[in-house]
Amino acid sequence: MVGWDAEQGITLTLARGDTTLLIELEPLDPARDCYARTALFNVCVRRQFAAGHDLSELDHHAMDQLVRLVRDREADLPRFDRPTTNRRSLVREIEVDRVLVPEGAGHYYVDPYVGCMIGCEFCYVGPRADLSRRLEGLPELAWGRYVDVKINAAEVLRRELPQHPPGVLRMSPLVTDPYQPLESHYRITRQCLEAMVGTGYVPTILTRGARVVDDLDLLTRFPRAAVGFSIPSDDDAMRVRFEPGGDPIDERLDALERCSRAGLATFAVIQPVLPMNVERLVDLVAPWARAVRIDRMHDIPRVRHLYDAAGLGWAAEPAFFDRTIAELRERFAARGVPYDELDDMTSVLGLAPG
Numbered sequence: 466m467v468g469w470d471a472e473q474g475i476t477l478t479l480a481r482g483d484t485t486l487l488i489e490l491e492p493l494d495p496a497r498d499c500y501a502r503t504a505l506f507n508v509c510v511r512r513q514f515a516a517g518h519d520l521s522e523l524d525h526h527a528m529d530q531l532v533r534l535v536r537d538r539e540a541d542l543p544r545f546d547r548p549t550t551n552r553r554s555l556v557r558e559i560e561v562d563r564v565l566v567p568e569g570a571g572h573y574y575v576d577p578y579v580g581c582m583i584g585c586e587f588c589y590v591g592p593r594a595d596l597s598r599r600l601e602g603l604p605e606l607a608w609g610r611y612v613d614v615k616i617n618a619a620e621v622l623r624r625e626l627p628q629h630p631p632g633v634l635r636m637s638p639l640v641t642d643p644y645q646p647l648e649s650h651y652r653i654t655r656q657c658l659e660a661m662v663g664t665g666y667v668p669t670i671l672t673r674g675a676r677v678v679d680d681l682d683l684l685t686r687f688p689r690a691a692v693g694f695s696i697p698s699d700d701d702a703m704r705v706r707f708e709p710g711g712d713p714i715d716e717r718l719d720a721l722e723r724c725s726r727a728g729l730a731t732f733a734v735i736q737p738v739l740p741m742n743v744e745r746l747v748d749l750v751a752p753w754a755r756a757v758r759i760d761r762m763h764d765i766p767r768v769r770h771l772y773d774a775a776g777l778g779w780a781a782e783p784a785f786f787d788r789t790i791a792e793l794r795e796r797f798a799a800r801g802v803p804y805d806e807l808d809d810m811t812s813v814l815g816l817a818p819g
């Protein structure tokens with residue numbers, strides 16, 4: 466086991482040779498696909514840095530042992546009566562004793578915060594982060610209504626960085642957005658970047674926040690650094706419908722251009738694909754992005770109401786995603802912008818360690 470995390474459900478990373486398995490224990494949900502179910506969890510697994518690869522016999526063996534272990538021990542997990550709260554939102558300053566999470570193959574991540582006040586309703590993290598809060602006995606609050614600020618993250622990171630071989634360190638939306646509005650006040654993401662300068666680690670950021678440009682002075686001090694923006698449509702009306710807490714699309718596009726002009730390795734993540742003018746979006750993004758990743762909206766039943774309220778039921782259908790993704794891929798390819806097939810943007814950008 467090379468890494469673990471308990472902030473978005475329970476996550477374990479197993480590595481052997483070139484194979485890295487990311488295992489996620491999500492809240493039990495019989496309606497969702499997973500590798501196996503236990504009394505409390507959906508146990509999910511995927512190969513890291515090799516999307517689409519089937520599990521080998523050895524991978525299955527490791528997984529079956531792990532599932533057995535979880536079944537044997539899950540009864541020991543604490544069960545709290547969750548306290549109630551009448552707070553509409555809650556920002557807590559917390560101290561942590563670890564912040565750098567190894568992902569295998571020279572990849573790491575850091576979450577400067579837990580929780581995200583941008584609060585996109587489609588965010589897949591909410592139910593998993595709530596599982597972690599439940600295991601800690603914290604009150605239930607809707608996703609987007611709470612943030613834990615890791616007030617000592619940079620200090621801990623300074624201590625942890627020399628304990629590992631330098632590699633790619635991503636601060637991307639796992640259980641937070643590193644440039645959510647609170648970053649303007651707390652500057653935890655900036656402090657973490659400051660801790661990384663001169664260490665050989667390569668920062669990789671993905672955000673819906675244009676305020677990342679406030680840190681251009683710092684990011685350009687790294688010999689290699691990558692910044693990407695989630696840009697799911699060219700149409701800001703879609704942003705208002707689906708991610709009203711995110712920065713306007715034109716501000717993200719402007720920030721993408723500024724990062725590119727500053728010499729950073731820039732990328733765009735078109736996800737979740739929303740109704741758009743494909744040609745226009747590609748025209749706006751292609752000049753400033755060195756690579757793109759494109760993906761559909763997942764877990765449609767959870768967000769069906771957003772589509773219905775907007776009269777956009779057709780855009781929740783598989784045919785819309787298949788058609789739009791194919792067209793996006795074709796048009797980006799025609800503009801010479803490579804597509805991230807393996808869910809490993811750092812390889813596409815030429816930043817991968819080794």
Ligand code: SF4
Nearest residue numbers: 581583584585588638
């Ligand atoms: S900005 Fe990212 S992390 Fe934050 S709620 Fe939206 S999808 Fe989730």
